[in-house]
Amino acid sequence: MVRIGQLAIACPSLTPHHTCVEALDYFSSHPAYDILPIVDDERPVGLITRHLLQERFSRPFHHELFGNKSCSRFMDRQPLLVDEGDSITTVGAVAASDSRRALQDGVIVTSNGKYRGTCSGPVLMQVLADMQVERSRQVLEGVRYASRIQRAFLHTSNENLAEHLPRHRIFWEPRDMVGGDYYFCRGDQDRVFVAVLDCTGHGVPGALMTMIMSANLEASIAEVDSWHPSELLSNINRRARAALGQRQRAQMDGAAEQGSDDGMDASLVLIDRRNRRLQFAGARLPVFVSYAGHDSWMCLPAGRPGVGYADTPDDTEWPISETPLEEGMRVALATDGLFDQIGETRAIAYGKARFAQSLGAATGAGLQDNFEETLSRYRQWQGTQSRRDDATLVMFEV
């Protein structure tokens, strides 16, 4: 902790018995000091600023009228006094909230109430600004490292996607380096399981939630011993509510005022090659599929409640839907960041309808072009608007 005492300059002081002329002389002979502490019997009683004194004495007759009067006439009688042991942060906070002009004029530093020195406003401001920059840099460094961890954590899913769905494209863009969006893939000889999770929050809290939710997803897969999308959602829901202590709060007025009430939206897809079907279950996130031609995409709707929240009961079941699996069919999973993005031309959300249209815009194109066209339309909609949320798009061809 940096203490204000470390910044104090023990500049010489004058007393109230000194005259204004002596105070003016002080500033002429100490060009580096812009403030002059007035001390009476070791106790600081005021502060004169160079600016004010010189400005006053540039007026007509001031020399004649006040030159030999006590300099206390032009001092600030209530300068901010701080103890040498006070931390810079405390002094900064007090100075900023104080109606006195401490951040401009500076503060007087005392030791047991006795004058010790001064710290000028500009010096105090500079130190505070440097500390702020350093603190932000450290936070940012931490988040940058967290981003590496979050990306590394996607690596198993990336490998599974590469092995089991070689024709795939991923757009995964946390709004603030790390975020609450997450994708997941596992596969075996004739099945591939793909999930996209959108946890409450973004940034660091969102990223923490992805860790909890992906751990729950893995544990659910082990417990349910299948990749059945609907059963997995129910299982994760129970686990997440228990893990976050959100079961107890369900009864309370819908309000988890202090405790957490977090959860996720999710879409889970099972490509079942043996039974030639695609199974889907979603919690507030749909999935889009298209067959040959890919100019028209079908939306398989999601179930309503989110997963894991206090008011999502343990026995909630999310409906499962099925559609035939065909060679060459395409599947797109996306999070709210795409659907909810506010547009530049129209300040409303992009929406699932426009998104579905964008999927079918590149008729006859390969997966890469299909993917690029979808994203380019989304970005065009966003234009100069800021990103509101983390965004993920997972697109693949069976």
Added chain:
Amino acid sequence: MERLTLAATQFTPLVDFDYASRALTLQGESYPENAAEFYRPILSALREYASDGAQSGKTTVTLQFAYVNSSSTRSLQQLLTLLDAAARDGASIEVRWLVELDDDVMTELGVDLLSDKSSLSYEIVSR
């Protein structure tokens, strides 16, 4: 009770809870870092309002959003649950959920938040 007003910011909606004219308005976007914290004073004002005298006249609640993040959705859910409970206890409350023409996402959110509120009288108005 003092009228509760908060100016809209980049991340939070305009809030105007005018007890005298029995009107609560939220308008704008809602994606603060900590939604629970932002909505806490609004929810407690609403609780206080509901407990003293919400019954004595019609209360109009106007909600108009362009963007709501998921944690704000949770808070809106709490707000509407509170209103629904007050309506069940006899208060006359009308909720107007306003959406811009063509804004499917906000329409869907309105339906999502309001359709299970059995005691509230509400309408979703697209314009």
